[in-house]
Amino acid sequence: MANMKNVxxxxxxxxxxxxxxxxxxxxxxxxxxxxRILTAIRHISLDIYKGETIAIVGESGSGKSVFTKTLTxxxxxxxxxxxxxxxxxxxxxxxxxxxxxWLNIRGKRIATVFQDPMTSLNPLRxxxxxxxxxxxxxxxxxxxxxxxxAINLLKRVGIKDAENRYNDYPFQYSGGMRQRxxxxxxxxxxxxxxICDEPTTALDVTIQAQILSLIxxxxxxxxxxxxxxxxxLGVVAEVADRVAVMYAGQIVEYGTVNEIYYDPRHPYTWxxxxxxxxxxxxxxxxxxxxxxxxxxxxxxxxxxxxxxNPYALEIDFVKEPPMFKVSETHYAKTWLLDPRAPKVxxxxxxxxxxxxxxxxxxxxxxx
Amino acid sequence: MDTTLKQENKFLVALxxxxxxxxxxxxxxxxxxxxxxxxxxxxLVALVTALIRLLPDTKFYDVATYKxxxxxxxxxxxxxxxxxxxxAGRADANGNPVPVLYSIGxxxxxxxPYYKTIPQSWTDYSCTTVLESWTGFVYLxxxxxxxxxxxxxxxxxxxxxxRISLYTIIFSYLFAVPLGIAMAKKPGGTVDKIGNVFxxxxxxxxxxxxxxxxxxxxxxxxxAFGWANFGLAYDETRPLTLVPPIFCIVFLGIxxxxxxxxxxxxxxxxxxxxKFARSKGLSENxxxxxxxxxxxxxxxxxxxxxxxxxxxxxxxxxxxxWTIPGTGLLLVKALQGVTPDIDLIEGLTxxxxxxxxxxxxxxxxxxxxxxxxIKLESN
Numbered sequence: 001m002a003n004m005k006n007v008x009x010x011x012x013x014x015x016x017x018x019x020x021x022x023x024x025x026x027x028x029x030x031x032x033x034x035x036r037i038l039t040a041i042r043h044i045s046l047d048i049y050k051g052e053t054i055a056i057v058g059e060s061g062s063g064k065s066v067f068t069k070t071l072t073x074x075x076x077x078x079x080x081x082x083x084x085x086x087x088x089x090x091x092x093x094x095x096x097x098x099x100x101x102w103l104n105i106r107g108k109r110i111a112t113v114f115q116d117p118m119t120s121l122n123p124l125r126x127x128x129x130x131x132x133x134x135x136x137x138x139x140x141x142x143x144x145x146x147x148x149x150a151i152n153l154l155k156r157v158g159i160k161d162a163e164n165r166y167n168d169y170p171f172q173y174s175g176g177m178r179q180r181x182x183x184x185x186x187x188x189x190x191x192x193x194x195i196c197d198e199p200t201t202a203l204d205v206t207i208q209a210q211i212l213s214l215i216x217x218x219x220x221x222x223x224x225x226x227x228x229x230x231x232x233l234g235v236v237a238e239v240a241d242r243v244a245v246m247y248a249g250q251i252v253e254y255g256t257v258n259e260i261y262y263d264p265r266h267p268y269t270w271x272x273x274x275x276x277x278x279x280x281x282x283x284x285x286x287x288x289x290x291x292x293x294x295x296x297x298x299x300x301x302x303x304x305x306x307x308x309n310p311y312a313l314e315i316d317f318v319k320e321p322p323m324f325k326v327s328e329t330h331y332a333k334t335w336l337l338d339p340r341a342p343k344v345x346x347x348x349x350x351x352x353x354x355x356x357x358x359x360x361x362x363x364x365x366x367x
Numbered sequence: 368m369d370t371t372l373k374q375e376n377k378f379l380v381a382l383x384x385x386x387x388x389x390x391x392x393x394x395x396x397x398x399x400x401x402x403x404x405x406x407x408x409x410x411l412v413a414l415v416t417a418l419i420r421l422l423p424d425t426k427f428y429d430v431a432t433y434k435x436x437x438x439x440x441x442x443x444x445x446x447x448x449x450x451x452x453x454x455a456g457r458a459d460a461n462g463n464p465v466p467v468l469y470s471i472g473x474x475x476x477x478x479x480p481y482y483k484t485i486p487q488s489w490t491d492y493s494c495t496t497v498l499e500s501w502t503g504f505v506y507l508x509x510x511x512x513x514x515x516x517x518x519x520x521x522x523x524x525x526x527x528x529x530r531i532s533l534y535t536i537i538f539s540y541l542f543a544v545p546l547g548i549a550m551a552k553k554p555g556g557t558v559d560k561i562g563n564v565f566x567x568x569x570x571x572x573x574x575x576x577x578x579x580x581x582x583x584x585x586x587x588x589x590x591a592f593g594w595a596n597f598g599l600a601y602d603e604t605r606p607l608t609l610v611p612p613i614f615c616i617v618f619l620g621i622x623x624x625x626x627x628x629x630x631x632x633x634x635x636x637x638x639x640x641x642k643f644a645r646s647k648g649l650s651e652n653x654x655x656x657x658x659x660x661x662x663x664x665x666x667x668x669x670x671x672x673x674x675x676x677x678x679x680x681x682x683x684x685x686x687x688x689w690t691i692p693g694t695g696l697l698l699v700k701a702l703q704g705v706t707p708d709i710d711l712i713e714g715l716t717x718x719x720x721x722x723x724x725x726x727x728x729x730x731x732x733x734x735x736x737x738x739x740x741i742k743l744e745s746n
Contacts (some may be wrong), residue, residue, distance in 0.1 A: 072646055099651050107648030114646075121641035122658050124665070124738060133657075134647045169739045185647060 009104065010090035012192040017051040021192065024048075027084035029066055038296050040066045040079070048193075053219065053226040055236040055257075057272070058246030061293060064229045066194045067246070070094075070226075072110050073102040076270065087191075108138045111186035115198040117179035119131055127154075128166040131185050137297040138189040153184040159249065176207035180214065189216060194219075195227045200235060212239055217364060234278050237261065241358040242329070245269050248293050248304035255330030264350060265324075265332035267311045274349045279356045287349070303334065309345050311336065377389050393735070396743035397728070404724040408474055415713055416471045420457070422709075427455040429705050431652075453499060454509065477506040477718060493708070501728060507717065508710030517714035525679060527601075528686075528693035531609065532678030535616045536671065543621040547628025548655065554633055561734050566622040575684055578615050582688050585611040601691040604655045612685045616678075631663035663738045672729035 015021050015286050029041035040063050048054055051160065056064045070086060073096050085133050086093040089109065094104050106112075114120045121130060131153060132146040139148060147166070154162035157180040170178055179199060186194055198214065200208040216239060219226055228239055236243055237257060244254040252267040264270055273279070273289040291308040294300055303309070306316035315321075324337035335341055388434065428451035437444035449462035456473070458464050479486065485501040507517035550562040583593045586599040598608045636659055644654045679694065684697040698715055701708035735741050 040695040074642065074646060077419070099645065103648050104651060106646050112643075114639060114643055116639060120643040122640040122644070123740060124662050125658070138648060171740050180641070185643075199407065344418070 006088070009109065012089065012109065015050045017223070019050055020046040020047045021050040021088065023087040024134075024235070025085045025087070027070065027071060027086065028082045029063075029079060030082045030206040031079045033078065033297075040249050040302070041070070042298060043084070044249075044251050044295075045084075046244060046251060046254070048225060048227065051223055052223055052241045053216075053228055053239055054242045054244060055228040055229060055240035056244050056246060057232060057233060057236055059231060059293065061296075062246040062366075064231075064246055065197055065251040068112075068197060068227055068229060071193070071195065072112060073099070075105075091343070107134055107186075107191070108189045109191055110193045110195065111191040112195045112197060113179070113182050113186050113199045117175055117182050118201045118202065118316050120182050121178060123360075126167050126169060127173070127181055131181070132187060134185055134188045148294070150184075150188075153188060154181070157181070157184045157187070158210075159184075163245045164175050175203055176210065179203060179207075179211055181212065182217050183211075183218070187222065190222055191224055193225045193227060195229070199228075199230070201230070201232070208235070215239065233272065233276050245272065248300065249296055250304065250333065252305065253336070254333040255326065255332075259327065261353060263326075263330070265326055265330075265337060266305075266306045266334045266347075267309045267336070269332075270346050270350055271308075273353060274347050279349070279353060281356075289349075313341060370576070373705060379694075391528055393743050400728050404721075404728070407724065408717065408720060412474050412478065412717060413471045415716055416474050417467055418594065419709055419713065420470060422456065422469045426502045426706055427451055427709070429455060431705075454511075454626065456508070457704060474713075477508075480504045507714035510630075510701070510708055510714075512704050512708040513697075517711050520697070520711065521714065521718060524694045524697065527603075527691055528679050528695065531613060531616070531685075531693070534609070534613050535620065535678055536675050538613065538617045539624055540671075542617065543624035544628050546604070547625040548660065550625065550629045551562070551632035551636065552651075552655065554629075556628055561630075562625065566626060569622045572619075574619055577619060578684055578688050579614050581611055585614065598695060599689075600691045608689070612689045612691065614686060616624040616682065627667055628663065631666055632659055635659045635663045661737070665734065668737055669730040669734045671724040672733065673723070676726040676729075679722065680719055 003100055012021075019046070024044060024046045027041055027044045028039065031038045031040055044067060058064050058065065065250050066075070066079070069079075070081060071088070072091065073093070075081075081094045084094065088105075093105070094106070121127070126146065128150055131150040132143070135141055135146040135149050136143070139146075139149075150164045151166055154166065159165055159177060165173075170181075173181065183199075194215075195271055199215070200211050203211060212235065215226065218224075226239070228236070231234060242254065243260040244251045244255050245260065245266065246252065247268050253264065253269050254261065255263075260269060262271060271287070271289045276290060277286060280286045293309070293329075294304050301314070301320075302318050303316040303321055306312040307363050309316065321333050321335045321338075323331045323333050325331055326337065336344055390562070393496075428448055433444050433448055434671050436447055445462075452458040452462070453460055456470055456511040477483075482504055483506065485506050492654065501516055502517060505518055507521075509515075510517045510520050513520045537595055546562055550559045553559060569694045579607070582599065583597075584590055587593060588596070588598075595610075596607065597611050600606065600608065601612070604610045632655075641654060641659060644658050649657075683695045683699060685691065694715075697711065731743065735743060
């Protein structure tokens with residue numbers, strides 16, 4: 001393998017807002033688990049545009065996190081990309097293999113905010129040193145300059161009294177404050193792309209709202225692209241421009257937020273939206289999807305969602321559907337969109353969803 | 368007038384300092400720990416003294432000698448016996464038995480660290496002074512087998528054990544920690560496998576056999592290491608003679624440290640902050656040395672004082688094989704004579720107990736230095 005450390009990456013400023021920044025083509029990720037092959041990502045293709053916030057939603061085990069891990073080479077030891085390409089900054093990221101290859105990408109160009117702020121920071125090192133570490137490494141600033149920069153960042157993410165709290169340890173911070181520090185670290189090198197891997201799941205609701213609005217503000221200010229992983233569709237409505245819905249290692253539908261919320265086409269997206277607790281009415285039984293996702297150890301025939309899908313057609317069990325185009329920005333992977341398919345009425349709740357969403361968010365549902 | 372004011376102020380400042388120290392939780396904790404350790408020590412002394420008093424008088428003088436003297440003069444023999452019992456602290460100068468509580472109380476007073484004189488002088492019936500009176504801080508009795516005061520015996524022998532222990536600790540950690548790190552870097556990799564083989568083999572070798580083989584291999588003037596002239600026995604004028612025993616202890620001690628370093632490193636490596644550090648773009652080596660190592664050392668440093676002070680107690684085999692005049696041999700020596708050297712045994716018991724209490728306290732204090740999350744509180 002050639003030394004990938006010296007690969008020339010193009011300048012992120014060369015990509016204009018709205019142009020494709022990451023292009024994933026036919027990606028397959030496999031893990032070897034006790035001598036068996038688990039295919040976690042099955043032929044995903046997706047373009048991500050500069051400056052947008054794209055949310056990737058789906059239930060646990062659908063491959064959301066694995067997908068974003070391939071962007072920073074953070075797959076577990078037993079995982080590998082067995083097919084496809086990821087084009088970013090003029091290189092194919094699937095060519096990177098060792099941790100050393102990735103050093104110029106991670107933190108510097110693509111930063112990640114993880115789910116649990118309580119464990120993301122080293123408990124035995126001062127907050128300040130954990131921030132300056134990155135600044136000095138990637139930006140080569142002096143010790144004093146890095147400290148000044150770190151304090152600025154802490155202030156920017158909303159840590160009060162940043163000068164004094166610079167020398168604190170993580171255990172002296174609350175969960176929300178720690179997530180702010182993690183965001184400050186992620187921002188330290190003004191990255192191109194910020195991957196947020198369920199950044200608010202471990203936080204309580206009021207803090208969630210603060211962190212979300214902080215990420216939104218910072219995005220406006222720094223102009224980076226956000227890839228937002230979540231299983232909370234309420235969060236998606238608040239932050240995302242576009243949504244990609246994942247099921248069993250595939251993207252089954254993607255489109256703008258409005259398209260996904262008001263005109264969903266895939267039965268899985270219908271089920272997801274129908275089971276949103278925020279959209280439930282008092283007294284009604286909350287919808288839940290029956291069955292369990294298929295085991296990714298086995299080869300999946302046809303549409304992976306078919307066995308759980310009340311609208312499944314016979315062909316769903318035989319042949320995998322292609323991506324059907326709904327509009328320029330909206331695609332869905334279901335045979336229901338085929339001209340030959342019978343007309344299917346989608347669940348009533350989907351029709352009412354716009355009213356319900358409007359009702360919740362006009363009342364300020366996050367308060 | 369002015370000067371008195373100044374003096375008062377100085378006094379007040381000093382008083383305030385003391386007051387502040389007492390508000391410091393860590394300081395209070397240490398004071399509390401020391402006091403409770405002393406209390407434990409007192410209980411231990413009471414228990415040991417009471418147990419020793421349960422021994423029959425005949426353990427404290429040689430019955431054969433008594434009979435031999437009695438063959439000539441019964442009075443002289445009794446006189447001799449009461450002297451032995453007095454020296455053992457079981458009877459007063461007139462030969463009357465001493466109550467157990469009195470023995471306990473006296474022993475406790477003797478070990479309390481204040482400057483005192485023990486009027487031990489004893490004149491036998493021929494008017495010769497058998498024993499000098501003793502002055503010093505901690506009095507632990509008189510060792511029959513070493514013909515000297517227990518405090519002096521232990522003090523004179525602790526130096527060499529202390530030195531060996533210091534070198535052993537330094538070299539053990541110097542070799543064992545990098546080995547543990549190298550093994551943890553890639554669990555299941557080549558280095559890890561070789562390390563594991565080394566550790567298993569090392570554990571499989573019986574210590575005594577290893578000592579004896581190394582004693583010959585390293586020390587024999589005609590052997591492979593004859594040129595180094597390590598020698599077969601310790602010689603205080605030649606520090607090089609310490610190399611073989613220190614090598615043996617370090618070599619056999621490495622696995623015990625390495626496996627724990629490896630284990631704690633691997634534990635830390637799988638934690639979230641390491642993943643986050645990696646996503647920050649830090650290199651693996653940097654993560655290893657600036658993040659993981661220190662965190663992995665926290666549970667290990669706690670044991671360093673205990674290992675160090677434990678080594679002062681000495682190793683019987685090492686001291687026997689290389690004839691090192693350390694503390695390791697003392698306990699065996701005390702048990703070997705015709706009558707056991709009770710004062711030495713009790714003295715060593717007290718010293719060892721005190722050492723382990725101090726090392727636990729030091730271990731706790733070192734842990735706070737390493738882990739800011741831990742706060743010692745007095746209540």
